[in-house]
Amino acid sequence: MGLIKTEKFTNQQNEIALIAKVIGHPARVAILQHLFKINACVCGDLVDEIGLAQSTISQHLKELKHMGLIKGSVEGTSVCYCIDTENWSKMKQIMTQFLDQDVSNNTCC
Amino acid sequence: MGLIKTEKFTNQQNEIALIAKVIGHPARVAILQHLFKINACVCGDLVDEIGLAQSTISQHLKELKHMGLIKGSVEGTSVCYCIDTENWSKMKQIMTQFLDQDVSNNTCC
DNA sequence: TTTATATATTGCAATATTACGATTAAGTAA
DNA sequence: TTACTTAATCGTAATATTGCAATATATAAA
Numbered sequence: 571m572g573l574i575k576t577e578k579f580t581n582q583q584n585e586i587a588l589i590a591k592v593i594g595h596p597a598r599v600a601i602l603q604h605l606f607k608i609n610a611c612v613c614g615d616l617v618d619e620i621g622l623a624q625s626t627i628s629q630h631l632k633e634l635k636h637m638g639l640i641k642g643s644v645e646g647t648s649v650c651y652c653i654d655t656e657n658w659s660k661m662k663q664i665m666t667q668f669l670d671q672d673v674s675n676n677t678c679c
Numbered sequence: 680m681g682l683i684k685t686e687k688f689t690n691q692q693n694e695i696a697l698i699a700k701v702i703g704h705p706a707r708v709a710i711l712q713h714l715f716k717i718n719a720c721v722c723g724d725l726v727d728e729i730g731l732a733q734s735t736i737s738q739h740l741k742e743l744k745h746m747g748l749i750k751g752s753v754e755g756t757s758v759c760y761c762i763d764t765e766n767w768s769k770m771k772q773i774m775t776q777f778l779d780q781d782v783s784n785n786t787c788c
Numbered sequence: 789t790t791t792a793t794a795t796a797t798t799g800c801a802a803t804a805t806t807a808c809g810a811t812t813a814a815g816t817a818a
Numbered sequence: 819t820t821a822c823t824t825a826a827t828c829g830t831a832a833t834a835t836t837g838c839a840a841t842a843t844a845t846a847a848a
Contacts, residue, residue, distance in 0.1 A: 572803030579705035587705040594700030596688035681833030
């Protein structure tokens with residue numbers, strides 16, 4: 571069906587999955603890495619940097635913004651995007667907690 | 680097109696995205712959490728636990744196995760699944776390194 | 789061998805995602 | 819005003835994902 575049955579899972583499980591899903595595309599990984607690297611506002615040079623069509627990059631930016639990982643502010647004709655540090659930290663904590671599950675007692679197979 | 684242009688990105692970016700993508704479904708998050716919780720082999724009770732069809736769970740297990748996050752061994756008629764601790768640690772390191780990018784110098788917008 | 793149980797695979801329908809070109813919107817410069 | 823620049827949105831095609839029923843496979847028990 572292509573439709574995820576979110577009602578079968580806990581809020582936490584759905585949230586982890588949503589965060590991971592947004593990161594689960596190399597273009598969005600590249601955008602985030604570039605924003606971290608530049609460490610300041612960036613706009614349409616992401617299109618040159620990444621090499622996908624302008625409309626495609628715009629769509630990925632929209633998804634990242636929708637998840638709250640980045641924020642954008644209009645600067646004249648261009649738009650300045652950057653990491654939303656507060657939300658990034660929150661997201662990082664959620665993911666880290668999931669990833670940090672103790673593996674040492676795992677005594678099977 | 681629905682087709683990701685992986686050739687536009689670095690191996691690292693593609694790898695991060697692939698890992699995140701596998702985690703990007705609540706059923707797979709639930710499976711992983713259950714395997715951690717039980718801390719031992721588990722088989723078809725994942726179907727009862729999660730409440731999706733057997734074939735659906737089997738497919739998700741296949742994807743997790745394909746990414747190397749879990750491994751399974753046949754035990755009679757059932758199959759014992761568990762976290763692949765070595766690969767989990769590797770994966771965790773890759774993701775943590777990505778998530779840990781320094782946010783403090785971010786002075787924009 | 790037959791039957792039962794557990795898991796994997798196949799085939800399919802519904803929906804989602806990715807990507808792009810074309811267009812629109814909104815600001816700037818002339 | 820018009821022309822230009824930048825980014826968002828729309829429409830669309832191609833592909834991917836999700837989920838299930840049905841079937842296949844493989845082992846165990848009778």
